[in-house]
Amino acid sequence: IMSASHLARLNEAQLKAVLHPPNLPLQILAGPGSGKTRVLTSRIAHLIEQHKLQASSICAVTFTNKAANEMRERLTKLIGQDQTGQIKLGTFHALCATFLRRHAKLIEIDANFTICDADESKKLIAKLLKTYKSQSFALSDSQVAAIISKAKAKGYSPQQLTLLGSQTSDYATVAEIYEEYESALRQSNSLDFDDLLVFGARLFAHRRVVEWCKHVLVDEFQDTNTMQYELMRYIATSSRCVTVVGDPDQSIYGWRSAEVENLEKMQRDFPSTVQIMLEQNYRSTQNILSTSMAIIAQDKGRIEKTLQTSNPSGLMPVLRNFGTEHEEASFIAREIKRLVAYTGGMLDWDDFVILLRMNSLSRALESALQREGIPSKMLAGHKFFDRIEVKDLLAYLQLVDNPFFAPAFSRIINVPSRTIGEKTISEILKQAERRRISPVALVEGIYDGRIPDIKPAVKGKLGSFVLAIRTLRSQAQEAGGEFASELIRHLLELIEYEAWLQKTQPDWESRWENVQELINFASEVERTTPAIPSRPDDHSRTDAYEWVDSSEDFDQDVLALDEETPLRLFLQASMLSTDVETQEENEKTPVST
Structure with missing residues (x-):
């Protein structure tokens, strides 16, 4: 139980925010260094201990894995590891990915979808763009990818983008590419990062899927885009109990489709919303605060708030202008x-x-x-996850889980080298599409002699690839599924990957260290991921599945949970771990954006 001494550590505004009635929507406008994470975690603990909400009925959303981990650590100290583990805590993308896998059938997708990273998305768009290069189309693949991403962030379909861009031929062309891009993703049974939010919103629009949630809390609310706001609104459908923390003065992600107007939109959608301001800064000196406030005060349309501190004045910031x-x-x-x-x-x-x-x-x-x-x-x-050797190994595992994921197939059919040319790979993909089977199924059929070989012949080159895929598939599918760390070790032996690195990479030692780090990451995922519960039957239901509704008017076959395997959980964690970077040496001056 939260002690009086713990509450005593909060200042007056912080305490007011923590004790705010849970049934009244709350906006906490928190300036930098004002203790917003402490307030957010204390409020969650208060909801559980004082208002008796089940930990599993609370949804807490952050913007980065780092923020989620920090919140998890603080909550563990407040309410213990068991209750912290029951809270639905993570980024918007992680939350959506988890629920999409569990209720995939409800929105007619396959649970073993692959999350297509930004690099693969850009390659796919670049490939589609080649068709339009002969036309008077001036946009690059990066620009097209950005337009499509912004369209998805606002929930626009290709058809809606066509209407919006009716004034310019470029937008009409982008809309065509957008439609082809979506078709290619579905054909590969994959979702890009934006799709996780788009499809997540479709899923959470089903009230039965979100009835478990009694209170939703959102950090860095000023950085939410249209789809993220819709997600929050859908999750709060049943309870109408929402707490958000944000600071419109720190809204810097407009280029990434963030909409600071969501603060006003929330007040319209939740008319009883109350605002509490945290204006006591514990991090900075007075001179830094004064300089910052002098700059931000020039925005005449901002919500009026200030920042104060009891810290010393400190050194005066210096502004210098130079000619070059x-x-x-x-x-x-x-x-x-x-x-x-x-x-x-x-x-x-x-x-x-x-x-x-x-x-x-x-x-x-x-x-x-x-x-x-x-x-x-x-x-x-x-x-880390953009490094060649890491992407190679992940691609093998992605194909084991989702044999339709063409980008992974194209990447590793020649790793190690099997002297299969680009035209041959293209022909394999085309034949697989014509036969409506996966590229993996096609090459297995060719290797087994069940499907005629293509020209030039590839049957004799496929042995090591087919052996690796079949061995890993068998190990991943056996009772309970083998852990990803062990699958990676088996894969390294099957394809002799260390020898391949030594042969092709001058810096193979450091790349091999990255391979070992990938195994460590897999082990960490296994250690921190709760055991996968067995599928509930008619006589028992586990806490992990408590949101499965039993109403007769809801199709139980559709709502039934899809299986989560250790491999699938690892792949999801790796695709969503965008904060992870390799260690760099110390004692150097960091230069960073």
């Missing part, structure tokens, strides 16, 4: 060097960070730092 980027870079490098020398070693290179608007602006800075002998590192260069 090279003058700016030289000043920054010299200033870092001066401060390290001035403090007599109290400050080191890794005590400084340089923030950029975009990575392309780093060249002048890196040159200036190098001239002054200052070691530096660029952050967010290659994310």
